[in-house]
Amino acid sequence: MSEITTAARPYARAIFELAQAESTQDKWTEVLALLSVIVENADMREALDSPKLSAEQKAELLIDVCNGELSDENRNAIKLLAENGRLGLLPEIANLYEAFRAEAESKLEATVTSAFPLTDAQQTTIAEALKKKLGCDITLVTQTDESLIGGVVIRAGDLVIDGSTQARLSALSQSLSH
């Protein structure tokens, strides 16, 4: 996985810088998301992994499936990826592109998992607190997980703030076992 990220990073950065220069960030987001879905399709994957098809054919296939939604730049990017045999990296490129974009626009998606559904007021409080702590705009995604018993777990990128009752209980059991 780490190697995948390493290989995908230069493509993602190039695409992101291009998009920034041409102000086509939204279009690229759409296209990359679409391409990721297509590439992850089992039949498509088989075709793309097939040694019988040449790089151009694979690129054409992908462009055809997208059905005219693509700009010239999008097409060129696909051809380049196909030439280098990196079409399989598209989902990772899409992820990294989004990460670059979020960083540039100082936006961050935070997942809040709680034992019970959160009220709007609670969500705003959490978002405000996170904004203060991390210094960027926060988009909250909420989930519920009864096994937490109480409290919330907030994930924003690599950072995890664990304030759940379950975490406290497991910490207690660990401290008692030593």
Next chain:
Amino acid sequence: MQLNPSEISELIKKRIENFDAQAEARTEGTIVSLTDGIIRVHGLTEAMQGEMLELPGDTYAMALNLERDSVGAVVLGSYGHLSEGDTVKCTGRILEVPTGDALLGRVVDSLGNPIDGKGPIENATFAPIEKIAPGVIERKSVDQPVETGIKSIDSMVPIGRGQRELIIGDRQTGKTAVAIDAIINQKGSGVKCVYVAVGQKASTIANVVRKLEEHGAMEHTIVVAAAASDSAAMQYIAPYSGCSMGEYYRDNGEDALIVFDDLTKQAWAYRQVSLLLRRPPGREAYPGDVFYLHSRLLERASRVNADYVEKFTEGRVKGKTGSLTALPIIETQGGDVSAFVPTNVISITDGQIFLESDLFNAGIRPAINAGLSVSRVGGAAQTKIIKKLGGGIRLALAQYRELAAFAQFASDLDEATRAQLERGARVTELMKQAQYSPMSVADMAFSLYAINEGYMDDVETDKILSFEASLLAHVKSNHADLLNKINETGDYNDEIAAEMKAACDTFKANGVW
């Protein structure tokens, strides 16, 4: 079911009351691959080099490779329950082990967890396993001896407090025996000992612990055990853990002795870890930093001055110097000291005790090669009387070896050569010493005095040891005051020489052996 002393309702209640769990913010990652105890973790952007990582199931790992998109870490302990996709948490702490007097008499693993079934370790302080060695300003030169109680070592290759003296030799040449005797002899001297067993059979370690207990040496000793069945990571960190436990005494103005048994196996374990982390292999497939692996460890063995101790203890201990003496052990293959790891460690240490299988098989035990064994700093620390009386021993032995080889071809020898050969044979015989029977300074002084002054010249070679034993018994029963005086001061002057001469003369005239 075994019950712990800590499982008392009151204690549990108190611990629950005092338990304070805050919401914790830390970075997390996921395991992307797990091979032979090495995990690769995606995420963990803020991990530090050497940081402890928390894994599921109360397991920890140590981050060793910080790469662009992943972190390579070694699992400390068993890794059977881990799988790809498991969550890894940063702890923000460098690996730490317990230190302090509570550990004395205990057998612990590389992480400081007790493995002797004597219950938890209470009131321990903690110290990181990797520390930078004291700097130039903080050091003091070596000027006090560590008496090993072994005649041949204390007279020919003396060891000082704060010195690093390598014990090197093939398998089955008595390397561990020398180290264990040195530990046993520290009983009552105030020197605390740490015995680090790396990659040895658990049965061997159990034997060592039993022997130490039998000789009453466990009370001042900590045993750190990373047996052959423990993971390579545990074997790799064991010497560092032990060193931190020894440093506690050094930093608090006391003296400690640490034995690393042995560093060859630690280098093997580190080679395994490094290769699995895909670091490039070099000579003998060791990674590039195998020299630093041992140099940074042995550099921590040092003598520190009173200022350092005062600063470290924040003024609690004043005017006392501290020391950590290291006896690293290296096992050679077929006497080859020019292999990679032996040459490295020889160049790092302040001298070596070279043990040979030929000598061992010839019955000369400890099998010390007097010609190749040296101590670069110990001479300054040697007890005065031993220095005076033992000075000629090394030379006599070296000359004897040369002459003996030469004399095999010559049929008739002149008187002087014959005398030298006779003396050499007797010195060689006298240097033999049984295991677990360390000698006091005074006993040693008497043995050396007797051989130097020619009292043993007319004793048959195979009676030398019994002569020595009878002489010492005679001195003990008739001249106990003299023995005490020598043991206390270690001085040698005309008065003492005269008393020793008188004692030897009466024994020679009346004694039987």
